[in-house]
Amino acid sequence: MRLEGVGKWFGSLQVLDGIDIDVKTQEILTVLGPSGCGKTTLLRIVNGLILCERGEVSFKGEVVDGPRPEMAMVFQNFGLFPWKRLDQNIAYALRIQGREKSEIDRLVSHYTELVGLGGFEANYPAQLSGGMQQRAGLARALAAQPDVLLMDEPFGALDALTRETLQEELLRINEVEPKAMIFITHSIDEALLLGDRVLVMTPRPGRIRFQFDTGFGRGRDLEEIRGGKRFQALRHYLWEAMRNPEAEPEPIPELVLE
Amino acid sequence: MATDAPAATGISTDEKAFWERIKEPAVYVRLISLVVVLGGWELMGQTGNIDPVTFSYPSAISVAFWDLIASGKMTAAAYESSQILVAGLLIAIPLGIVLGILMGRFRTFEYAVDTYVFALYATPVVALAFPIAMVLGVDFVGKTTIVVFFAIMPIIVNVYHGVRNVDLSLLEVTRSFCSTESQRWRDLIFPSVVPYLVAGLGLACGRALVGMVVAEFLMSISGLGALSQDYIADLELDKGLAPVVLLMIVGIALTKVVNICETKFSSWRVRQES
Numbered sequence A: 001m002r003l004e005g006v007g008k009w010f011g012s013l014q015v016l017d018g019i020d021i022d023v024k025t026q027e028i029l030t031v032l033g034p035s036g037c038g039k040t041t042l043l044r045i046v047n048g049l050i051l052c053e054r055g056e057v058s059f060k061g062e063v064v065d066g067p068r069p070e071m072a073m074v075f076q077n078f079g080l081f082p083w084k085r086l087d088q089n090i091a092y093a094l095r096i097q098g099r100e101k102s103e104i105d106r107l108v109s110h111y112t113e114l115v116g117l118g119g120f121e122a123n124y125p126a127q128l129s130g131g132m133q134q135r136a137g138l139a140r141a142l143a144a145q146p147d148v149l150l151m152d153e154p155f156g157a158l159d160a161l162t163r164e165t166l167q168e169e170l171l172r173i174n175e176v177e178p179k180a181m182i183f184i185t186h187s188i189d190e191a192l193l194l195g196d197r198v199l200v201m202t203p204r205p206g207r208i209r210f211q212f213d214t215g216f217g218r219g220r221d222l223e224e225i226r227g228g229k230r231f232q233a234l235r236h237y238l239w240e241a242m243r244n245p246e247a248e249p250e251p252i253p254e255l256v257l258e
Numbered sequence B: 001m002a003t004d005a006p007a008a009t010g011i012s013t014d015e016k017a018f019w020e021r022i023k024e025p026a027v028y029v030r031l032i033s034l035v036v037v038l039g040g041w042e043l044m045g046q047t048g049n050i051d052p053v054t055f056s057y058p059s060a061i062s063v064a065f066w067d068l069i070a071s072g073k074m075t076a077a078a079y080e081s082s083q084i085l086v087a088g089l090l091i092a093i094p095l096g097i098v099l100g101i102l103m104g105r106f107r108t109f110e111y112a113v114d115t116y117v118f119a120l121y122a123t124p125v126v127a128l129a130f131p132i133a134m135v136l137g138v139d140f141v142g143k144t145t146i147v148v149f150f151a152i153m154p155i156i157v158n159v160y161h162g163v164r165n166v167d168l169s170l171l172e173v174t175r176s177f178c179s180t181e182s183q184r185w186r187d188l189i190f191p192s193v194v195p196y197l198v199a200g201l202g203l204a205c206g207r208a209l210v211g212m213v214v215a216e217f218l219m220s221i222s223g224l225g226a227l228s229q230d231y232i233a234d235l236e237l238d239k240g241l242a243p244v245v246l247l248m249i250v251g252i253a254l255t256k257v258v259n260i261c262e263t264k265f266s267s268w269r270v271r272q273e274s
């Protein structure tokens, strides 16, 4: 997945400018940036939902000019159909793909359990809490078994405990069925814990401020990382950088480069 | 306990539920209001404050109602009226849905017809009775056309708005998952149109009744409209008002049917009642 010099305008408002991103197969890229800096817009361009005026997005060497089934999006506002029950919502992508009934049933119940919504299959979205709806949106995207997951603040509405469980689940799923992910978040901790690479954006227009590899490696143990020096140093570094949006980013601390 | 209690007190559970419901303000306030208004009207009739030649009162109308039913006149008239009502609705409903959907979905079609639709929507349809009679005659076809014109407008306009107001973020969800156009109709557009359609149907039924009576008054006289008009012309007001009561009952019944459809199709709308 590659973005080259992507620029996007909404009328006369420039939202994105000169975005170059390269996401390798199975890489998790986390994106941090202030509200309104164009993160959702970026994902919509990657998904092919809207086109960019400048630059180009390509996937496996082909130009992205529309949505494709190898990518699945977890929407910031959940995007569930209010008239479909939870299981029908989770089955949605599979039904669109025309999978076998038995396969759909199996995948739906698997991913429903996985996100901890077992027992709520017959509920309509209006009968679920915000966090539960968010997990349903996640299950729908996972069930589609895409090569690329585009996640727009997928854990934003969750309590800390569920959030941690799902972070671990997501990493575990990624071990079993590796896929590339672009993961947008407002949480510095989450960006570091999940990301192979962290990308920080600036607003108006949205540009890439800096990006770096976290270097925590695969099969990571979140508890261990959290307690580690490296995590603390990077976390402090990101805090400082986010707090002074105008300042030139300082070089990444030596510690990380060891 | 629930099974024993009725036997012990001699009151069935149904009856109990009935008395429970009466205690709700929605029920008893309405009941009191009905008793006061109808009772007052009746009293004025009984005490001679109403001249039976120029006006009537509830008990006289009820008697006339049963007389007309017993003589078979009401049933015959109702049968005649129902033909144009049913035919009109059977044409207006599918046609209205199709036109509304086409207008909502295809820009070219919308621009081609919206001038007429919104002009007609703003026009009092009664004014169309005479031109229609000129072109289509004053019998079944002409009358049914009047009913169609009355009923179809709210259906077209509501369905059109339903298609137009499809949630754009859900539209994006269907695009993101590579839905085909026909799947998109099934998953998104039809379900979002249903509440608008049901509201439109409610309006359409009421207007179809008006259209039916208008047609029967203004074109060749027939059905319940004629029955009412004939008696009123003969100054038998109680009999003239009896068909009006029947129309009222039919109107209420149609609205109820639409309401029931509405609850059936919107079970996903969870109403949080406090």
Ligand SMILES: Nc1ncnc2c1ncn2[C@@H]1O[C@H](COP(=O)(O)OP(=O)(O)OP(=O)(O)O)[C@@H](O)[C@H]1O
Residues within 6 Å of the ligand: A010, A013, A015, A033, A034, A035, A036, A037, A038, A039, A040, A041, A042, A076
């Ligand atoms: N369809 C649109 N038309 C016009 N302007 C838009 C549109 N979508 C987004 N914008 C503008 O683009 C900018 C970026 O929006 P975007 O939704 O991408 O931000 P975001 O980074 O996802 O913010 P948040 O963190 O709050 O979700 C905002 O200033 C917004 O007003």
Ligand SMILES: [Mg+2]
Residues within 6 Å of the ligand: A039, A040, A041, A076, A152
């Ligand atoms: Mg956003």
